[in-house]
Amino acid sequence: MIRRRLIGLLLCTAVASGTFSMPAAAAESYDNCKGYIESLPSTITTPGVWCLRGNLTTMMTDGAAIRLGANNVTLDCNGFGITSQHGLDTVVGVRADAVVNVTVRHCRLAAFGTGILLAGDNAVVEDNALHQAMVAGIRTIGDGNVVRRNRVLDTGALLYGVDTWGIDATGQGTRVIDNDVQGVSGSGTAVGLRIQNGVAANNRISDIRPMDGAAVGIRLSGTVAIDNLILQTAIGAAGTGVAGDAGATSLCRSNVIAGFTTAISDCTAVGNTTHP
């Protein structure tokens, strides 16, 4: 019995300490690339792994820099960046509409209106860095999507009255896991993570700093929020750490929330640690 308990404790400790959740350790390889994206804009219409092998920039004023136009497409940027030179809110970095089983990974996207916008089921968005998106870093719309291990930094521009989101994920069974969201601003409501009908686990969100509107760490509806760390470091920015929807039951468990005027609202709260 003692041995069994010890093994259980070791497993729990390993999981809790992040032993099993570190990102890939090696530099990128092109071995599994089916083809390459060399210029923008670009549309992928054939399933497979499509890669970048250099940084790309675009002067587009609307549309998408890369469009995933088929099911079962993986875009692997191999750590390279895609930058919008104009910094307009009408340009999307990577976009997919009505396709399934797409993956976007290892991309650095800077200064788009929305960095990654995927509409379709079973999408994976992982290990990307989103810098200075004007409206949203990552948006997914569809069932069974997974958003994990991304860095979403410095989201939001001073577009009058526009709400901004670090990550916005909607759909049954959506999972948003182990992301870092740092710095969300804007003149409307600034939200670190918005999620509906899914699970938000082990995300780290800090520095939500709207100019005029409210700050929200996580806005959720019909969702389980567990083990998230939410810190408001912006001086004088009122807001809510986790804001639920009164019409859809959500569960908030084991989250740590500090610096907001309201820690949790409209969410069944169990075992959280909060501090004003």
Next chain:
Amino acid sequence: MNSRTLAALALLAATVSLPGPVRAAESMDNCEGYIDALPATVSTPGVWCLRKDLSTAQAAGAAITLAASDITLDCNGYKVGGLAAGASTDAVGVYANGHGNLAVRGCTVRGFRTGIKLNGRRTLVERNRLDANTEVGIRVEGDMTIVRGNMVNDTGGRPDAWTATAIMAPQQSHVIGNDIQGVQPTGTGNAYGIDLQRGIVRGNRVGGLLPGADGDAMGIRASQALIVRNTLIQRPAGEGMGISGELGGIVCRDNVVVGYAQPQIQCHDVVEGSP
């Protein structure tokens, strides 16, 4: 099947089913340029790599300077060595000042006054190994930085340094999953594992802090921060603070603190309701 076999199978099954890290061999495919000698200055954005161990005896300046934004330095596990300059060196291993969107990964940085010192927004320091740097292992200054998965060993030894610190993050940062072992100032002051203002400190493991005669060991010193699920072990047990929130505004939860006279001070740690 006895209980031992069952337990072993359970452990194996759990390990296999967990999302483990990928441990592929290193690849140079995405390297846009190489650093083959020190000192070096990188002034073009892109992915810059090492393809062999490099060393320098310089006692001032920086071995590698990142002089533009949007640079990734990927050392592919190779070394940037500065031991030859001695314990009094003023040199920095990897340095940037005023540039954003930088990443430094996969580097072994050894024997500098500060191993990695980056001043700029949105920087990432990950999966590096810092050995025997004489005052500070990693120092990041600038909002929205992330320091994760680094190993920082044996920091300290500079003759005139009052303190030694493994990881310093004086602005808004997330410090996640780092291993720190051995911090020992030569002077009489404090030994800090992690020193952070405004940010999140999660899942780090800190041990082996040996302060000077008039100093304290502090596993984590922070203000305006969330300190969660860190493991702080001090052997032999003695004076010092596992987690110090003396500067205000920190929240602690689920940390394991062993061997410190004061496990935590000025840290809000109330769990509300039954978990």
